[in-house]
Amino acid sequence: MxxxxxxxxxxxxxxxxxxxxxxxxxxxxxxxxxxxxxxxxxxxxxxxxxxxxxxxxxxxxxxxxxxxxxxxxxxxxxxxxxxxxxxxxxxxxxKRLALANMDDHDHHLTDEEETVAELPLALEKIKTGIQKLPLGYQQIINLYLLEGYDHIEIGEVLGITTSTSKSQYHRAKKKLVQIINAL
The missing domain is CATH 1.10.1740.10 (RNA polymerase sigma factor, region 2, helix turn helix motif)
Known part of the structure; x- marks a missing residue:
């Protein structure tokens, strides 16, 4: 090989x-x-x-x-x-499709994080969930989980701070879990 x-x-x-x-x-x-x-x-x-x-x-x-x-x-x-x-x-x-405004969503970080990887779900369910996320959340999830970028790189690519990337990722992940659980 x-x-x-x-x-x-x-x-x-x-x-x-x-x-x-x-x-x-x-x-x-x-x-x-x-x-x-x-x-x-x-x-x-x-x-x-x-x-x-x-x-x-x-x-x-x-x-x-x-x-x-x-x-x-x-x-x-x-x-x-x-x-x-x-x-x-x-x-x-x-096209002026900005990241989702964090203030428009009432999802907050908690100490008890659920991760998508821990959920025994079919890949299609996860893909469907990602597609239902706001565009900014999709970008963060794609860059971090699927492309393997770290938050510093995501910040550079999207023109945002590292802390914004981290908080957007955590909010996106939480929203994704909610969407998947509702499917």
Whole structure:
């Protein structure tokens, strides 16, 4: 299995290097390898098929245009994923879809936290619950739980403080548990 992983990494590195040199066939191969995953990420944030398609296309154009800055500090896929997420969030900002105002919700943090991971629920129920959250809560849940960003990174991406990210996450998580329990 390690040999397969090494071969995949080598193949992708080879494709990246050839793409850096301007080889259109290698760029197309990288596109084919990653387009579906990047579309799913864009769709998860934007929830509109056409917007996700546009963001993915723009992300690939930017990635190939700036490929010379890719230094293998992460995988190509992780680098591209970050581009897609940032573009998706910026697209939402342009549409003026702000984070849910914390004062509009009367959900408060308690010492007894319930976590989604502790609940024996089907994945579909959780996905449905996430889709029913206000957009700002969805963003925080997606970035923290699904994408693995920490609160400092979320703050940078969304242009909010780390403490706002933490409190939004806790409120989103609590609201998600309420939604799931009502399903």
């Amino acid at each position: 390690k040999e397969l992983d090494t071969n995949i990494r080598f193949t992708h590195k080879s494709l990246v290097e050839k793409s850096k040199a301007g080889d259109r066939n290698s760029q197309y191969k990288l596109y084919e390898l990653y387009v579906d995953a990047m579309y799913n990420i864009g769709l998860r944030y934007l929830r509109i098929k056409e917007d996700a398609e546009d963001i993915v296309q723009e992300s690939f154009v930017d990635a190939f245009r700036n490929l010379h800055t890719f230094k293998y500090e992460s995988t190509f896929g992780a680098w591209l994923k970050r581009i897609v997420i940032n573009k998706s969030i910026n697209h939402l900002k342009v």
